[in-house]
Amino acid sequence: MTLQRYFIDDNVWESEATPTTPVFISGQRIYAITTIGGERHPFGEWHLRDTMGGVWAHPLRIMDGWALALEMEGIVTPLDHAVRCDLFGAYVTRHFTVGTLTLEWTEFAADDQPHYYATLLARNDGAAPVNATVLLRAEADLRFCWFGGVAPAEPEIDTIPGGVAWRATGAYAGVTVTLVSASPSVWEISGRMAQARFPLIVQPGEALALQWRLAVQRNDDPLPGNVLRAAVDTLSSKIALYRTITSAIRLETPDRDINRYWQVARQNIHMLRADYRPALAPYLLAGLPEYPQLFGCDTTYSVPGVVASGFASTARSALEELGRYAWRACSRVPHEITTNGRVYHPGNIQETPQFAVACWDYVRWSGDLDFLERMYPLCVEGLEHFSATLEGRGYPIGDGVVEVPGMGACKLDVVCYLYQALTTLRDMALTLGRPGDAVRFAGYAGELTARFESDWWIEQEGMYADSLHLDGRQQFDGHWTVLLPVLTGIAAPERAQRVLDRIVREWVNEWGMVHTRGADMRVWTLPTGLLALAAFRHGDADTGIQLLRNIGVTARYGTLGTLKELIPQGLCFIQLWSAALFVQGITEGLFGLSPHAHRHELIIEPRLPSGWSEATLHGLRVGDQTLDLHVTPEYAEIRLLKGDTPLLARYRAAADQPWREARITPGGRALLKREE
Known part of the structure; x- marks a missing residue:
């Protein structure tokens, strides 16, 4: 086992975990998914199997990983089972002891450049000199992202002054990956593997350090400078950045755990920011290791929390990028875009109205009317996909946010988000001085509400149906989306409280809201965070804060300091909407804020x-x-x-x-x- 220690403010969390527990070392241009123990480990189950970890400078995976070992007196000791791993957000340090040597292996990524660093500090705590050799083995890789449309390359590795470089032809032309050290060494190459030996002579009481840098150069990118100086400067600036983030927006409540989870959530949002231009404009990774792609619904659910956390520019960029893809698809908002800019999924039905809601959320918090002027026509055009429903002829047909077979053709969540989009567009129109549009959207919303109550309400259940069949038959499966009529405001007030009371009684266990009552008892942060918002808005602050606390506690399971996709842990070990919904639950739920920054x-x-x-x-x-x-x-x-x-x-x-x-x-x- 490896002892994890996570540092947040002046607090330290500790837990024992397996050495292969994942850790995310983040930068906007490059990141690594590796382990707390130092061992290379395959991550990824549903997309690029076993290769979602390693080092990524999207849309490229550039290295499978590297391994360090220490050779002393003919014995080689792999550094793959750290005694302790310290997690600081800005960087990670693993601790080892070999003989009289104490070793600290630190890794970090530059925040704004595709540069990744490792340092090894060796201190001799004994009475005699130590003569050892550090062995570094790195496995090169060059492959595009999931559904990148290009076959993986066989990297061509060459030695360069101070290290090695690899590149490939075809779609990979113009990309060079370099791995260099600050200390003299001789490198050996065998296939994809590059190995170097670094002599280490440490006197009693002395400490010596080795540094390495992995960098991606595209076409005419300038060559990185001195490794040692760059490593020191990069780490110093990153530590300062994280301190600034921690102190910028602070929460104080009587519950110290809630205060710390707030800082964790904001730090996680910062870590998930990505800038993969020219392939994609800056956006937020949805979750790791599986979902570095740009998602429609994940982004839209997260916008209020992201902006309230202080990252408005990233939220705007992500919405604008989704908007550019939607414009090319007749205003249908895509569900999933690969990191090299290909549309994998053109969008579930609810994502187009959700996008309009998210655009308004951004404007409410940011006051950015220029953005609203540009996005309003796109949001209005998106309604044309629902013209039959708005004319009173049935309901939208297709998948919604719950992607479960066997449901009726018309989904509850789609209708709820369509209603919310209509009320949002009414407010947009009023803000932009278009009263005629506002009246039209308000009329659509009123007509939809009236039909909704008669068509979707099941009196014997005291709930709304999960779906309708084309002949109007109601189907009740108990998915978490039964919450959405309450959250979006389409439910009649007298029924909304009745629904909410039953959900709290029958859909909530010790961890939060289950996915499907009686069928899928896993607890996801998404419905749990949304239920927290609904509880706060209906005056049940005790339930609301407990649900947020349940999201926050995931940061103490598995990898310390990251909010998971499931509660207490499971699926992605860091998830965007978990962090963003926690922040929104505090700002719009606990504090009851409704900003109109414009x-x-x-x-x-x-x-x-x-x-x-x-x-x-x-x-x-x-x-x-x-x-x-x-x-x-x-x-x-x-x-x-x-x-x-x-x-x-x-x-x-x-x-x-x-x-x-x-x-x-x-x-x-x-x-x-x-x-x-």
Whole structure:
């Protein structure tokens, strides 16, 4: 076993795990999926089997992995079973002991360049000199991403000053991968394998370090500089970046675990940012190891949390890239785009209306009206795929977010997200000064709501059907999507609470909301996070915070410090929507925030759990304004730290309380109190 230690703020989490437990070493241009113990291990089950790990500079996999070993007195000791692995977010350090040598193997990736580094620090704790040799073995690879459309290449490896380089012809022409060291060495090449030996003579009490850099050069990219200096500078800047991220937007509540999960979630979102231009504009990886692709629904579910976390530019870029693909597909939003820009799945039916909702979510949080002007026509055109439904003739036909065979042709989630898109487009139209459009969309939404209640409600179940057959027959399977009428607002108010109460009783176990009641009892973070939002909005803050806590606790199972796809762990070991929904659950659920950054307005309706006396968000960004927000059961205090214009804050302590409001100038403060 290997002891993991994860460092977050001033806290350290520890757990024993198998040495092959995965670890994600992230950069926007390059990343590695390797192990906490140091052993090379195959990752990937459903896409590129056994090859989703290794080192990727998408759309290319450039190295299967490397291995270190120490040779002393004729005995070779592989460094593949670390005693301890320290996880810092910015970098990973494995610890070994061989004889009197203490070894620290650190790996990290540059954040903005396709450069990947490893260092080995050896310290002699004995009384006699140590004469050893470090062995480095690297297996080169050159292959395109899953469904990249190009066969893997056989790399041609050559020695270069200080290391080796590999390249290939055809589709790989113009790409050179270099692996160089800061210390003199002689490299040997055998097929895909490159090996080097590094003499290591360490005096008692002395420490010596070796450094290596793996880099990708495309066409006329400049040659990387000195390895040692670049390694030091890169690690220093990355540590500083992560410290900035940690301190930028801070949460303080009476629950220290919730505070730490907040930091983990924001750190995970940062780690999942990707920039693979020119193949794809910057976006967010959906989950690893299986889903580095650009996804429609994963992105749309994550936008509010991503923007509230401080990564608005990445959210915008991802939406714009989805929009470019949708425009070429007559405004149908794709489900999955490979990392070299090929559409694998043209989109489930609900993803087009979900995209409109996500665009509005981005605008609400960012205030970016230029973006809205450009995306509005695309979102409007997307409705043409639902023209029959909007004219009162049936419901959309096709798969929705639950991809399960045997359901009726018309899916509940599709209708719910279509309704939400209509109300969203109404608000978009009003914002852009198009009242005629707003009236039309509001009319569609009202007509859909009226039909929905009569066609989908099952009185004996006290629930809405999961699907309808083409002859109108209802089918109830108990999938997690039964939540969506409540969450999207299409459910009649008197039925919404009834549905929510039954879900909490019958769909929720100790970990969260099950996928399908009585059939698939796995708990996914997606429905659990969405249920948390619904619970908060309907006044059940105790359930809401417990569900968020369940998402957060996945960071303590398996790989420490990453939020998983399943609860407590399973499938992807780091998942975008897990982190983003946790953040949204805090901002829009716990604090009850509804931002309208384009109007410089913020609505605040806090829902504090039992026993909580207060909660504070420091450094929250709403558009171009930055604020501190402190809430208690009795009042909300807002400090406007940055911004060029006043902020209108509207506060309501509870649904039966009157609204209070104040216009706060930059540098000012407002205290809005509950009515006595």
